[in-house]
Amino acid sequence: xxxxECDRKKNSNxxxxxxxxxxxxxxxxxxFGYLFDLLLNVGALDVFTQSVMMxxxxxxxxxxxxxxxxxxxxxxxxxxxxxxxxxxxxxLQKRSILDRELKTVNTQYGDVRxxxxxxxxxxxxxxxxxxxxxxxxAAIARKFNQPLTTTQKIVLEAFFNQ
Amino acid sequence: xxxxECDRKKNSNxxxxxxxxxxxxxxxxxxFGYLFDLLLNVGALDVFTQSVMMxxxxxxxxxxxxxxxxxxxxxxxxxxxxxxxxxxxxxLQKRSILDRELKTVNTQYGDVRxxxxxxxxxxxxxxxxxxxxxxxxAAIARKFNQPLTTTQKIVLEAFFNQ
Amino acid sequence: xxxxECDRKKNSNxxxxxxxxxxxxxxxxxxFGYLFDLLLNVGALDVFTQSVMMxxxxxxxxxxxxxxxxxxxxxxxxxxxxxxxxxxxxxLQKRSILDRELKTVNTQYGDVRxxxxxxxxxxxxxxxxxxxxxxxxAAIARKFNQPLTTTQKIVLEAFFNQ
Amino acid sequence: xxxxECDRKKNSNxxxxxxxxxxxxxxxxxxFGYLFDLLLNVGALDVFTQSVMMxxxxxxxxxxxxxxxxxxxxxxxxxxxxxxxxxxxxxLQKRSILDRELKTVNTQYGDVRxxxxxxxxxxxxxxxxxxxxxxxxAAIARKFNQPLTTTQKIVLEAFFNQ
Amino acid sequence: xxxxECDRKKNSNxxxxxxxxxxxxxxxxxxFGYLFDLLLNVGALDVFTQSVMMxxxxxxxxxxxxxxxxxxxxxxxxxxxxxxxxxxxxxLQKRSILDRELKTVNTQYGDVRxxxxxxxxxxxxxxxxxxxxxxxxAAIARKFNQPLTTTQKIVLEAFFNQ
Amino acid sequence: xxxxECDRKKNSNxxxxxxxxxxxxxxxxxxFGYLFDLLLNVGALDVFTQSVMMxxxxxxxxxxxxxxxxxxxxxxxxxxxxxxxxxxxxxLQKRSILDRELKTVNTQYGDVRxxxxxxxxxxxxxxxxxxxxxxxxAAIARKFNQPLTTTQKIVLEAFFNQ
Numbered sequence: 011x012x013x014x015e016c017d018r019k020k021n022s023n024x025x026x027x028x029x030x031x032x033x034x035x036x037x038x039x040x041x042f043g044y045l046f047d048l049l050l051n052v053g054a055l056d057v058f059t060q061s062v063m064m065x066x067x068x069x070x071x072x073x074x075x076x077x078x079x080x081x082x083x084x085x086x087x088x089x090x091x092x093x094x095x096x097x098x099x100x101x102l103q104k105r106s107i108l109d110r111e112l113k114t115v116n117t118q119y120g121d122v123r124x125x126x127x128x129x130x131x132x133x134x135x136x137x138x139x140x141x142x143x144x145x146x147x148a149a150i151a152r153k154f155n156q157p158l159t160t161t162q163k164i165v166l167e168a169f170f171n172q
Numbered sequence: 173x174x175x176x177e178c179d180r181k182k183n184s185n186x187x188x189x190x191x192x193x194x195x196x197x198x199x200x201x202x203x204f205g206y207l208f209d210l211l212l213n214v215g216a217l218d219v220f221t222q223s224v225m226m227x228x229x230x231x232x233x234x235x236x237x238x239x240x241x242x243x244x245x246x247x248x249x250x251x252x253x254x255x256x257x258x259x260x261x262x263x264l265q266k267r268s269i270l271d272r273e274l275k276t277v278n279t280q281y282g283d284v285r286x287x288x289x290x291x292x293x294x295x296x297x298x299x300x301x302x303x304x305x306x307x308x309x310a311a312i313a314r315k316f317n318q319p320l321t322t323t324q325k326i327v328l329e330a331f332f333n334q
Numbered sequence: 335x336x337x338x339e340c341d342r343k344k345n346s347n348x349x350x351x352x353x354x355x356x357x358x359x360x361x362x363x364x365x366f367g368y369l370f371d372l373l374l375n376v377g378a379l380d381v382f383t384q385s386v387m388m389x390x391x392x393x394x395x396x397x398x399x400x401x402x403x404x405x406x407x408x409x410x411x412x413x414x415x416x417x418x419x420x421x422x423x424x425x426l427q428k429r430s431i432l433d434r435e436l437k438t439v440n441t442q443y444g445d446v447r448x449x450x451x452x453x454x455x456x457x458x459x460x461x462x463x464x465x466x467x468x469x470x471x472a473a474i475a476r477k478f479n480q481p482l483t484t485t486q487k488i489v490l491e492a493f494f495n496q
Numbered sequence: 497x498x499x500x501e502c503d504r505k506k507n508s509n510x511x512x513x514x515x516x517x518x519x520x521x522x523x524x525x526x527x528f529g530y531l532f533d534l535l536l537n538v539g540a541l542d543v544f545t546q547s548v549m550m551x552x553x554x555x556x557x558x559x560x561x562x563x564x565x566x567x568x569x570x571x572x573x574x575x576x577x578x579x580x581x582x583x584x585x586x587x588l589q590k591r592s593i594l595d596r597e598l599k600t601v602n603t604q605y606g607d608v609r610x611x612x613x614x615x616x617x618x619x620x621x622x623x624x625x626x627x628x629x630x631x632x633x634a635a636i637a638r639k640f641n642q643p644l645t646t647t648q649k650i651v652l653e654a655f656f657n658q
Numbered sequence: 659x660x661x662x663e664c665d666r667k668k669n670s671n672x673x674x675x676x677x678x679x680x681x682x683x684x685x686x687x688x689x690f691g692y693l694f695d696l697l698l699n700v701g702a703l704d705v706f707t708q709s710v711m712m713x714x715x716x717x718x719x720x721x722x723x724x725x726x727x728x729x730x731x732x733x734x735x736x737x738x739x740x741x742x743x744x745x746x747x748x749x750l751q752k753r754s755i756l757d758r759e760l761k762t763v764n765t766q767y768g769d770v771r772x773x774x775x776x777x778x779x780x781x782x783x784x785x786x787x788x789x790x791x792x793x794x795x796a797a798i799a800r801k802f803n804q805p806l807t808t809t810q811k812i813v814l815e816a817f818f819n820q
Numbered sequence: 821x822x823x824x825e826c827d828r829k830k831n832s833n834x835x836x837x838x839x840x841x842x843x844x845x846x847x848x849x850x851x852f853g854y855l856f857d858l859l860l861n862v863g864a865l866d867v868f869t870q871s872v873m874m875x876x877x878x879x880x881x882x883x884x885x886x887x888x889x890x891x892x893x894x895x896x897x898x899x900x901x902x903x904x905x906x907x908x909x910x911x912l913q914k915r916s917i918l919d920r921e922l923k924t925v926n927t928q929y930g931d932v933r934x935x936x937x938x939x940x941x942x943x944x945x946x947x948x949x950x951x952x953x954x955x956x957x958a959a960i961a962r963k964f965n966q967p968l969t970t971t972q973k974i975v976l977e978a979f980f981n982q
Contacts, residue, residue: 027909029909031589033542033544035200035201035202035205036200036201036202036627036630037200037201038197038198038199038200038483039197039198039199039226039230039231039232039233040197040198040228040230040468040482041482041483042229042230042231042873043197043228043229043230043231044472044475044482046229046875048476050875056843056874057874057875058843058872058873058874058875058880058882059229059231059872059873060546060870060871060872060873060882061223061231061546061547061709061871062544062545062546062560063528063544063545063546063711063715063717064201064542064543064544064715065532065533065536065543065544065715066202066205066630066715067204067205067208067221067711067712067713067714067715068201068202068204068205069201069204069205069221069223069233069711070201070544071201071231072544072546074872076909086592090592090594090615090624091481091624092481092482092483094625094627096593096594096596096613096625097591097592097593097594098591098592098593099513099515099562099589099590099591100589100590100591100592101587101589101590101911103841103909103910103911104909104910104911105907105908105909105910106896106900106907106908106910107906107907107908108900108906108907110906127906129900138900138901139904139906141846141904144364144846144876148368151368152372157415157416158364158365158368158416159362159365159416189747191747193427195380195382198465198468200645202630202644203644203645204711206634206637206644208713210638212713218681218712219712219713220681220710220711220712220713220718220720221710221711222384222708222709222710222711222720223384223385223709223871224382224383224384224398225366225382225383225384225873225877225879226380226381226382226877227370227371227374227381227382227877228468228877229873229874229875229876229877231873232382234382234384236710238747248430252430252432252453252462253462253643254643254644254645256463256465258431258432258434258451258463259429259430259431259432260429260430260431261351261353261400261427261428261429262427262428262429262430263425263427263428263749265679265747265748265749266747266748266749267745267746267747267748268734268738268745268746268748269744269745269746270738270744270745272744289744291738300738300739301742301744303684303742306526306684306714310530313530314534319577319578320526320527320530320578321524321527321578355751357704357706359848359849359850359853360789360792360848360849360850361848361849362845362846362847362848363845363846363847363874363878363879363880363881364845364846364876364878366877366878366879367845367876367877367878367879370877383877383879384708385547385708385709385871385879386706386707386708386722387549387553387555387690387706387707387708388553388704388705388706388849389553389694389698389705389706390553390792390850390853391549391550391551391552391553391852391853391856391869392849392850392852392853393549393849393852393853393869393871393881394706394849395849395879396706396708410754414754414756414777414786415786418787418789420755420756420758420775420787421753421754421755421756422753422754422755423675423677423724423751423752423753424751424752424753424754425749425751425752517913519866519868521686521687521688521691522686522687522688522951522954523686523687524683524684524685524686525683525684525685525712525716525717525718525719526683526684526714526716528715528716528717529683529714529715529716529717532715545715545717546870547709547717547870547871548868548869548870548884549852549868549869549870550687550866550867550868551856551860551867551868552688552691552954553690553691553694553707554687554688554690554691555687555690555691555707555709555719556687556868557687557717558868558870572916576916576918576939576948577948580949580951582917582918582920582937582949583915583916583917583918584915584916584917585837585839585886585913585914585915586913586914586915586916587911587913587914686969688954688968689968689969692958692961692968696962739967740967740968740969792850796854799854800858805901805902806850806851806854806902807848807851807902
């Protein structure tokens with residue numbers, strides 16, 4: 011567990027994100043599904059919904075949008091326009107992030123992209139996580155009639171064996 | 173743990189209920205809240221909703237209505253009429269139930285109803301559970317400016333001390 | 335509320351569906367997302383997931399697949415192949431369903447499909463529900479830069495005014 | 497999508513709210529239901545619960561209370577008094593809100609209140625959302641034996657046609 | 659996808675399980691956590707809880723117990739004794755199951771158990787799934803100060819390389 | 821309800837906590853279960869997960885860790901190391917807390933610990949909540965073959981009668 015607090019602090023990346031939240035009890039779930047692409051396409055970093063229990067036994071939805079500070083206005087516009095919400099709450103959060111890079115691995119299926127998450131630079135660079143790109147693996151899985159998890163496993167092995 | 177399987181079989185009550193289920197992804201939560209009283213008023217035994225994740229990232233709702241067999245038609249009518257569902261699934265279930273009786277307890281607040289759940293008859297009668305009626309306690313709690321749980325505790329003590 | 339129980343019984347449609355269920359605590363959510371299309375493409379009627387709390391504080395997933403009786407085998411194959419489940423539960427359910435038909439409505443946007451849910455035939459035909467097709471409305475909403483709900487409302491008005 | 501960022505900034509309303517949160521794993525759901533009215537009656541803006549998975553496989557509840565800054569003390573008092581929580585977290589959030597006004601519409605049912613959400617003033621006033629008041633519609637729906645959604649639709653049409 | 663429906667039918671295993679369900683709105687989550695071990699220790703196959711929204715805005719819990727037919731009585735006894743429920747619903751379900759066997763793999767950490775799920779016998783035996791036993795991997799992960807997922811990956815590699 | 825705002829402010833305790841949050845859509849629930857003890861053992865005050873609906877119909881998990889400010893680094897290390905997350909959001913929250921003390925009560929079962937939550941000091945000390953320690957009661961319940969809730973009730977009575 012002890013990787014050296016000093017090292018970690020030198021290596022960690024930090025950015026600032028905005029968290030937009032609104033709880034809604036009078037909107038069809040279809041609209042929430044519709045919102046995902048709309049918000050991600052204008053630059054939201056992440057969008058998710060949660061089930062909340064509201065007054066009068068209403069099974070409402072809490073919508074959360076994580077976005078860069080310069081996307082607050084365009085994201086709020088979309089949410090006000092598409093939903094029935096009367097208010098959107100906003101808070102700034104510091105975020106510790108890993109460095110990410112996309113690498114291409116040559117596999118029996120052809121080229122597959124792999125996302126590598128790391129901390130630190132140069133000598134101090136530590137790989138924390140390696141994950142094959144979902145869309146690439148899903149396409150291969152469907153094409154070769156093979157389980158998604160098996161596909162991901164094979165791609166990972168190709169990455170580590172190169 | 174061993175209360176004698178024989179005794180328990182002699183003592184247990186069984187009835188049959190219908191479970192109606194439908195998952196909906198295009199209806200406002202307000203309508204689900206509205207449905208509770210409608211269904212309970214026509215004789216449904218219980219109504220509840222659950223959050224389900226449906227295709228296209230829709231945070232849908234699974235509605236469940238537990239009703240006696242002779243209430244299936246009237247409950248289905250209400251659900252088809254008030255919601256956007258195109259189909260309602262139905263299954264019969266056996267249900268082990270405890271005997272229930274409502275007793276009135278005299279307390280410092282006046283009379284309060286208490287529900288007693290038991291198994292068995294006469295000599296073999298075992299009290300499993302005693303619970304003060306919610307509405308009576310809520311009214312007292314609000315009136316006397318006292319926590320709901322404290323109110324319930326006092327009523328229970330009055331019951332056991334009588 | 336009283337539409338005549340007799341009329342309703344003459345008018346209601348009933349079919350039989352299978353409900354496949356399995357709760358899984360050791361699988362990535364990405365695989366569940368991947369499963370939706372796979373199962374719907376082989377003829378499943380509906381697929382959804384629910385959050386369940388399992389032993390050892392594991393936030394597991396309950397997968398439900400609703401399918402016609404003749405699709406049980408192919409759906410189970412997919413679930414066994416793609417997920418880590420060791421067992422899939424199965425039950426038959428009767429289902430009350432509304433008649434559905436797709437109609438095309440001419441609107442200011444061009445042709446849009448509308449789904450009409452009804453009960454009964456001929457003279458006894460009662461329209462229960464009218465809902466514009468989601469994909470048609472989503473495409474229009476994106477193209478004309480207009481809220482999804484506004485688009486659906488305009489299409490519905492066009493339908494009722496024709 | 498482009499309504500002019502300038503216009504929007506001139507038109508948007510902002511206020512500050514407090515978000516109180518506490519996660520509880522040893523309290524009956526009945527108490528949470530009881531809390532809604534208590535908190536809304538003392539001026540909380542919104543109250544909702546969420547299901548959370550806590551240690552030792554406990555299906556706990558996260559309670560959230562949104563309130564004005566000057567209601568923090570009275571809301572915390574209620575939560576400490578009625579629940580088993582040992583700590584309540586607190587954060588301030590900026591909130592973008594729409595202007596709201598209640599208008600009365602004359603309909604075939606009599607007068608019905610409608611809530612109008614808008615942005616901007618005078619010439620720049622844009623109506624974002626119109627929603628019939630729930631309690632008015634629910635009362636009409638029950639009285640005239642008519643679906644809630646149909647009732648809401650008729651009221652909306654009356655509003656737009658006046 | 660086509661593995662031959664004939665082969666699959668010859669190879670699939672089927673058993674019968676009971677599903678016990680009860681929805682409860684007046685019990686502390688601590689008791690549900692307590693129930694897991696109690697029920698699993700008397701032979702329940704699986705136990706899980708789900709969040710349900712019940713009347714009066716109560717965030718209730720739906721408890722599900724999957725058990726063999728000969729364990730119904732003892733499981734119901736425990737649930738009636740430990741919880742406030744007044745009724746437990748019951749249904750029988752057919753279950754398609756994979757064959758499971760536990761094998762021991764020799765790894766750099768010592769012996770680790772691995773669960774192999776398969777279909778078919780002899781020549782027709784197909785391995786569907788291999789999963790290292792959780793408790794073995796968790797113990798190793800804590801002892802060697804290594805991520806759980808890395809530990810599971812190493813054990814799997816040892817299995818496939820033997 | 822009116823206990824005097826002045827009194828309350830003199831009596832309330834306040835501390836500062838950090839809330840770490842991350843939403844993950846590609847990790848097995850087993851790892852989340854594994855994380856609870858790891859994080860609680862290094863000093864996290866609380867850990868919980870929530871079900872969230874993410875893009876592409878993925879039933880993801882939102883992990884929340886409440887920790888003291890001086891535990892941020894070690895908690896983040898654990899989460900980065902054990903999970904697939906690429907970013908952890910962080911916010912500081914003020915927390916109103918009750919005073920807690922553990923007292924030992926002598927009961928028919930032997931000594932049992934009870935947690936007392938209070939506000940205020942000396943003359944102004946008000947007991948808000950008394951709750952028997954879960955582990956003590958669970959051990960007794962299993963040993964004496966008695967419902968957990970009955971055990972807790974008996975311990976509470978012993979406390980109030982001493």
